[in-house]
Amino acid sequence: MTDAPLPDTAHTTFVIDGMHCGACTGRVERALAAEPGVVSAAANLMARSARVEFTAPATPASLAAALERAGYPVSTAEARLDIEGMTCASCAGRVERALTATPGVISAAVNLATQSATVGYAQGTVAPSELAQVVTAAGYPARVQAQGAAPAPVADRQAAETARLKRAVLISAVLTAPVFILAMGAHMIPGFHHWIARTIGEPASWWIQFVLTALVLAFPGRIFLRLGIPALLRGAPEMNSLVAMGALAAFLYSAVVVLAPGLVPPQSREVYFEAAAVIVTLILLGRWLEARAKGRAGEAISRLVGLRPATARVERASGVVELPVEELAPGDIVLLAPGERVAVDGEVTEGHGWIDESMLTGEPVPVEKTPGAKITGGTVNGQSALSFRVTATGADTVLSRIIALVAEAQGGKLPVQALVDKITRVFVPTVMGLSLLTFAIWMLAGQGFTHALIAAISVMIIACPCAMGLATPVSILVGTGRGAELGLLFRRGDALQRLAEIEIVAFDKTGTLTEGRPALTDLIPAAPGFAPDELLGMAAGAEARSEHPLAQALLAAAADRGVTPAPARRVKALPGRGLSAEVGGRAVLLGNTRAMTEAGVETALLAPAAQALAGEGKTPIWLAVDGQLAALLAVSDPLKKYAHDAVAALQYDGVEVALISGDTRATAQAVGRELGILRVVAEVLPEGKVDAVRDLHARGAVAFVGDGINDAPALAAADVGIAIGTGTDVAIEAAEVVLMQGDPQGVARAYALSRATMRNIKQNLFWAFAYNTALIPVAMGVLVPFGGPGLSPMLAAGAMAFSSVFVVTNALRLRRAGG
Template sequence: MNQTTFIIDAMHCGACTGRVERALSAETGVQDASANLMARSARVSFEAPATPASLAAALEAAGYPPARAQALIHPEGDAAKAAEILAAQSGVFSVTPASEGLQVSYAQGAIAPSELIRALQDAGVTATLASGGAAPAPVTEKQAAEAARLKRDVILSAVLTTPVFVLAMGAHTIPGFHQAIMNSIGMQASWWIQFVLTALVLALPGRVFLRLGFPALLRGAPEMNSLVAMGASAAFLYSALVVLVPGLFPPEAREVYFEAAAVIVTLILVGRWLEARAKGRAGEAISRLVALRPTSARVQREDGVIELPVDELAPGDIVLLNPGERVAVDGVVTEGHGWIDESMLTGEPAPIEKTEGAPVTGGTVNGQSALAYRVTATGGDTVLSRIIALVEEAQGQKLPVQALVDKVTRVFVPAVMALSVLTFALWMLAGQGFTPAFIAAVSVMIIACPCAMGLATPVSILVGTGRGAELGLLFRRGDALQRLSEVKIVGFDKTGTLTMGAPALTDLIAAPGMDGNEALARAAAAEARSEHPLAHAILAEAAARALPERQAKRIKALTGRGLSAQVEGAPFLIGNTRAMDEAGIDTAPLAAQAADLAGAGKTPIWIAIDGRLAALIAVSDPVKDSAKQAIAALHQAGVETAMVSGDTRRTAEAVGRTLGIDRVIAEVLPEGKVAAVTELGRAGAVAFVGDGINDAPALAAADVGIAIGTGTDVAIEAAEVVLMGGDPQGVARALVLSRAVMRNIRQNLFWAFAYNTALIPVAMGVLKPFGGPGLSPMLAAGAMAFSSVFVVTNALRLRRA
């Protein structure tokens, strides 16, 4: 399955996103298409026969052309092979021979020239970038540029509109103003001034509505710009005819509405400008993450220290890090001892101690000690780059609740146009005359623009996921926000999630007639190559006691039970009670001690040598300091908690009692965790929190999988939410944030729908027969602009969540 992303600047409302998605989905081979109004982008999953070029053509035919860029690449050797490789890259439209190499046309946002060069090199083709189109500006930069452009348009439109508004409305609001106009320049001259200035408003700052609105209307796909273009143009054309050929109209119908056309354009431009400014603030989280990347680093070479751009660093380089300096890329400390502030990535305020061999992450800030580290990852492979990619991907996702909005906006604009025509017809049939009917029809078109509906969901996702990143909470998928808010029960893995994941051996009890130290020495031999946390505890204790080394072979892991081996020529078995029972080994002599250890929250482990019970050891995994507060916070949020563990029941229940967990499911084999999650799910939506490889199936099976970021990559890939730190309190933070985002989305949707539902009838004039107010086109434009600004501003409150 191929994936690509198109940047589409022509999207302006919820109706636009729906048409983009339908245009892409109609192409054979497209599996999924999702357009994002905030990011002005569309993400497509497709397979043959669909290609990026065919998808781009479909978008252009629908009136939403994707942003394109050009790159000139010079391959060494077989140009035909290079062209074939480049053409196969997702996001490439075409590859054509040029005098200096190959001219590549590609979709901005889907692929970059550096990635094209890397694809050739991976295929064994040496190539250089002769020239490349400018990299697509980050979304926040584009939004800032859009806000600056709109500000210029607003100023120009306001300067041109003010005289029109004063000339038209002064007579209605200022005593004697009308007579002053008649006695000075005259009404006809006043109308001509309004005509010229309004024409400039529509031709200059307002041309965007005409340029986009009417073509969409002619394609049979009207959208927000169509409504504005029709409303403003209708008011202008009617007024222009009154000025140019007044004989077409009876004297009572000779009124001009230039101020309506000009003010409509100005107010909507003001709304868009304020909206663009607010959007820029909404995307600041990504900007701050990007800003964490240093531009250069000091690298140790044989002949001294040189300064290199970060983009030129390679794995294996030794980078010198001064006190207070920001880490350039991911690496491992090779020299020095100090503390590094990782709060911008994990959300945890306490600096982390770093010694030789400790990992460091690009973007974090060094403390007061000088360090040196070896580069292990660069470019898109660094943790910071992966975080940015995850956040951007989540921000481009749609929530299930958006499906309702899409269905409404799909029919909304055509329905509004029909209502506008109906309004005009009803007023004319009622004998109210052309002017009231015309004003009401234009007001309906203007008031009903579905901008707020289209922004209600994506802007909240943008701000919410950005805020989550600042708190060390990564939502790998946007829809996880909605599902997490609905969770009724949270299940935890124990080891490494609620506990430190680094158990220590606390007890060694020899069986009657056996040597406890010998049993431990053999256990260390058998566990020497194991990665299991309990193995590390056994090896650490054996080393601490300076026990002699033993030789082990035929080592075999018994999943969920223990380990068998041949140590010093004798059969050896270490594991839980089930392993002993299956081997027919009698554990009765130490059963009472095992029960006491389990009751104390320790894990009893049996050791058998040559078919006889040799010793009982106990391992305890300390509970994380914040685990109890995390469970309490979830209870306060009205969520039930559970713990799923492979430990013995008594051990697991002891930990559960300590933490105040509601339900404890113990003695669960790795493959049994999925069944345990399914069982928990019968009480409602369930989230599962884990960190190990054996947690991956349960994370995938849960309604929401939450991975501890300090865990394995497999667990993180299987989860929808990642806690960058190891603090389980992040689960409660994520839950609270998801609920805040969904509450914010519901507020936005209510405002958008209620606003249109309430004001469309007012604009139609249903209250006028009862002495109520109508709605002028100018007030309609102002209300419509305010609606969009309100939605975006409301979403910005999530920055303080």
């Protein structure tokens, strides 16, 4: 569970487009953590963002400045606000102070003359509409000017990045193709070298390659130079530095051969323009494929965001008006047409219909809605017209909270990621050292400058740590997104890893494995003179005005069977026993054994059946008519439809299942027997559930499954707390995993998904580490003395790009997991 935040802490999220690998995220986190007042900092490579929790003296502006100094400037946006009511410089000062005190705001300039404010803020931290609300709350009504529209969401930024990379790849490929053909044609086509010599000549060929490669580096490849060289000069090289150094080394050496051949010995006058151009093209290709895959990986949030309609029809005194959803306020009455998507959370005020809530729960069966029922934004209305009163808007809606939870979990770091971060922190400098060592060894071995340079470049290119940096976050991204589709919300990414390590799952009983409400399970007539429906009608009639849960069970059973409760009068409650009434002119007594004994009603005929029912965890209820035993009824809390399947699935996976309940021992043990649960702890208060969880913890890691409210202490005490519920009733703050549907099978699905995600992460890490471990020595040339191959910069670039694409593609397999 998360620790309670420190007093007076604030948090903000910066969008940082300059992060490209695991080494980048480590440097971003260290730059932020070094600032006084920062409590925690977590960078998210997939979302290109960093979340910071801080206290004074840190401010969003100081944090943004720290990131700027580290070479990772935050993405900023600007909003313009129209403000009413400012009459003097003091008013403008108050507005400015209110804005600058808002987390995420970097600068604010208020213009008293034009009654406006220009606000610079870190993209992703706050929305222009929220800035307007801050000013309004300060006493000066404000609204966003049209040109101050909100910046593009993450999904749109990813799409834009993918399109930009695609253009860069196409341009680079067009410029690189002639270079590659001129340089490598002789190796692939017999006589091609002689044809070049007879036509344009070798010097012209080199000049063409020089110009085209310079264009590749100056335009599509300048991203590597723009990011990599400054990082190198700061003493914090990263993957862009490796690419920049490798491509520049090949290009500059070749340029010297073309422009000043006298500086190079005759035997070393070879050009390697194709290496520089192909390196850039292949790595851009890898990044484009990676961006496409990451876009698909992030589709979960994009789909959730897409569930929100843009407008809604609202009742006003003057009639029905169509308003943007952002302008809805609690209390508004919204008209919902058949087939329309619900705009925001609300409560039905008029109409009767069915709403598809599968986007929340994963359950395809629509849910009945009548006046008073809660409905959730993003769900889809059926064939009936409804009206509802808005109860929550903006960030307070269930859908917004789900989106925020998924986004936070996708940006989380698993414990296994700590090892990766430590390695990537030293990996790039180590590789550059190995590259220099490779160059020195081959020079000392007398292989010449050219051979040594090629080997050194190959080492730099092959070792880019993209695959290592992506191995964990991309799997978290896809895994948590898949969970959201299945109605499984991981509040934190590290819950994925801990849930996969669980050895014991402890279930609460009531409302988790059972329906949480009593239901009539048995009705046994004592004599053939009464029909079951007649007896049920008498019992329901006698209980019609009672609020006791057992009475509600009898009334619900009568309604389900279409039995009308018989009219009753002279109803008298018998505390601790039951009740008596006159039903249809007959004396009816309904209650426990004590009530029957005191009334002189003989129950011996059905006593064995009553004992058997009690042994099954059911509550026997006797019914006597005119002083004679008429029937034995039994009420219990029935098991949920798939409770047995959920327990069986966990046990099949080797997980021990336990039952912890505050109910009577007989009832709890009966439920345990029915479900095949051997370890049952009963008759415990909420505090006792905590002790039970701790006792189980001595046997292994424990997950506790409860309703998330009454079971909050046990949820907090467990290694992983899992809240099970439906719709708006889920206790999002009580657990690390929230099941949006009431089906306990969600626990088994969440466990299976977490295991699949961890397996996927381990596969990715194995590939990333094995790839570098195996190919760096090959690039250094350790096999060459034994007649083995070396590794050219082109092949190294291709292999490096493939490794990143492989990791992302492997993670995408999780989109089919847990179904």
